[in-house]
Amino acid sequence: MINKKDSERTVYFNGNYIPESQAKVPFRDRSFKYGDGVFDMTRTFGHKIFKIKEHVDRLYESLNYMDIHINLSKKEMIDISNKILEINLPLINNKEDYWVGQRISRGIDKVGGEQWDIDGGPTIIVECAPLPLKPRASLYETGIKVWTPSVRRTPFQSMSPRAKTHNYINLILGDNEIKHIDEDAWAILLDINGNLTEGMGSNIFTISNNILYTPKAQNVLGGISRETVIDLAKKIGLQVVEKDIEVFEAINSEEMFLTSTSLCICPVTSFNGKKIGEHIFGPITKSLIKAYSDFVEFDFLSQYLDHLD
Numbered sequence: 001m002i003n004k005k006d007s008e009r010t011v012y013f014n015g016n017y018i019p020e021s022q023a024k025v026p027f028r029d030r031s032f033k034y035g036d037g038v039f040d041m042t043r044t045f046g047h048k049i050f051k052i053k054e055h056v057d058r059l060y061e062s063l064n065y066m067d068i069h070i071n072l073s074k075k076e077m078i079d080i081s082n083k084i085l086e087i088n089l090p091l092i093n094n095k096e097d098y099w100v101g102q103r104i105s106r107g108i109d110k111v112g113g114e115q116w117d118i119d120g121g122p123t124i125i126v127e128c129a130p131l132p133l134k135p136r137a138s139l140y141e142t143g144i145k146v147w148t149p150s151v152r153r154t155p156f157q158s159m160s161p162r163a164k165t166h167n168y169i170n171l172i173l174g175d176n177e178i179k180h181i182d183e184d185a186w187a188i189l190l191d192i193n194g195n196l197t198e199g200m201g202s203n204i205f206t207i208s209n210n211i212l213y214t215p216k217a218q219n220v221l222g223g224i225s226r227e228t229v230i231d232l233a234k235k236i237g238l239q240v241v242e243k244d245i246e247v248f249e250a251i252n253s254e255e256m257f258l259t260s261t262s263l264c265i266c267p268v269t270s271f272n273g274k275k276i277g278e279h280i281f282g283p284i285t286k287s288l289i290k291a292y293s294d295f296v297e298f299d300f301l302s303q304y305l306d307h308l309d
Contacts, residue, residue, distance in 0.1 A: 010087045012080050012126035017087065020127065029123055031105030035167030037123075038062035041101040042224070043131060043261050045298035047089055049100055052078050054224050058164065059102055065163040068106050070122050077102060080126050088128050095306060098128040099262065105166070131262050137307040143269025143280045144258055145185040146204070148247060149177040153189040153197040153219070161198065161221050171200040186258065191219055195244040202260040204245075204268075205229065206253035207284050212240045213249075225259040232291040238284065247272065255282030264300050265289050 013023040031037030040059040042050050056077050063070065072080070085100050092098065103125040110119040151174040153161065171189065178187040188199045196204055197219045203226040206213045212233050214226065233240050250256065256268035256276045267285050269276055281289070293299050 007091070009091060009128065010084065012084055012124070014124055017083075023125060023127075025105075025123060025125075026108050028109045028111070028119075029105050030107060030109060030118075031103075031123065031166050033109065035165065035169070036066075037103065037105035037166040038066055038068065038164055039101060039103040039166060040164055041099050041261050043099055044085065044097040045296045045300065047085075047094070047097065048298075049082065049085055050296060051224050051228075052081055052100070054227075056081070056102070058222070058224070059104075062163040062165065063104065065160065066106075066165065068104060068122055070104060070124060072124065077126075084126050084128055092130055095303070096133065097131050097303070099131055100126075100128045102126050103166075133304055134307040136263065136266075137304045139263070139266050140301060140304045141280075141308060143267045143276075145182060145270040146188050146199075146256070146258070146268050147178045147181055147185045147272055148190050148196075149174040149187050151177055151189060153191050155192055156218050161219065162217070164221055168200060171198075175200050190247070193244070195219070195246055196250060199258070202258040202263070204250075205257050205259065206245060206250055207255035207282065208249070208253050210238070210284070212238050212284070213245055213253075214240070214242055215245055216242050223259060223261070225261055225264055228292065228295065229259050229265060229288060232295060233288060236287060236291055251276075255285050257285050257288075264292055264296075 009020045010017050011020050011023045025032060038059065040055045042052055042055040056074050060074055081100055081102065085098060105123040107118040107120055107122045154170045174187040174189045178185050186199055186202065188204050189197050191197050196215050198221060203214065203220055203223045230240050250271055251274050254277060256271060257265050258268060259265055265288055267281050269280055289301055
């Protein structure tokens with residue numbers, strides 16, 4: 001049941017624990033064919049999984065939105081996720097951490113059937129992968145450069161961004177456009193009215209006059225890290241406002257940062273080519289990073305900086 005090979009991770013695949021290399025998804029799987037699936041990801045801090053209940057709750061909300069039904073309870077999904085982490089922890093050292101993710105597709109198209117006919121049940125994978133600590137370490141030394149592409153975020157009236165689906169084409173197109181401008185930059189897409197939304201796996205915050213601003217929840221995936229930052233900001237006495245943020249406001253903000261599962265909080269020092277703030281870490285960004293580290297009982301900033309060349 002458990003993979004004994006020292007160099008290969010184990011995954012949960014449709015009811016079995018198998019070596020990662022043996023987890024084969026058929027080409028007729030609807031997630032491969034259409035992006036017809038959902039997923040969620042959390043991370044570990046010092047090898048301890050973060051807010052797994054909240055991530056699994058969001059996973060099941062995405063499943064419900066997509067009308068995908070699985071025969072696993074939330075508790076069973078949490079137990080499987082914890083077990084996958086336990087099995088794979090011996091493969092990393094004490095300076096590393098994991099992403100832990102659940103990926104579920106509607107299943108495999110039935111050959112000769114209609115487009116909605118499924119051969120069997122959903123495809124269910126629970127896996128983990130090392131966090132990209134070394135590739136992203138320099139972001140905490142220089143700050144992130146953000147650009148807004150011409151590609152606009154899919155309107156929530158068409159498809160809710162609050163469902164974490166496998167269909168990331170909209171975000172990928174925006175990211176690809178920005179990589180042609182600056183391969184180290186991160187994209188934050190605008191909505192059809194020119195207001196900030198989100199990036200591929202990241203939420204954005206701006207700070208002006210000691211007020212923390214972030215785009216409205218209906219326009220973005222409700223990131224667990226985003227929600228954590230909002231809660232912590234209120235606890236340390238900051239006013240938090242969810243609103244439409246225009247490019248003009250973003251350019252003139254005093255501080256800016258992105259949140260994501262892996263990064264937690266990372267400062268933005270350039271927006272559409274214009275400098276943001278006087279320092280890489282503004283005072284409020286610093287305070288929130290400390291509050292976040294205290295909350296998770298782990299110094300994630302030092303973890304990243306320790307991976308600098």
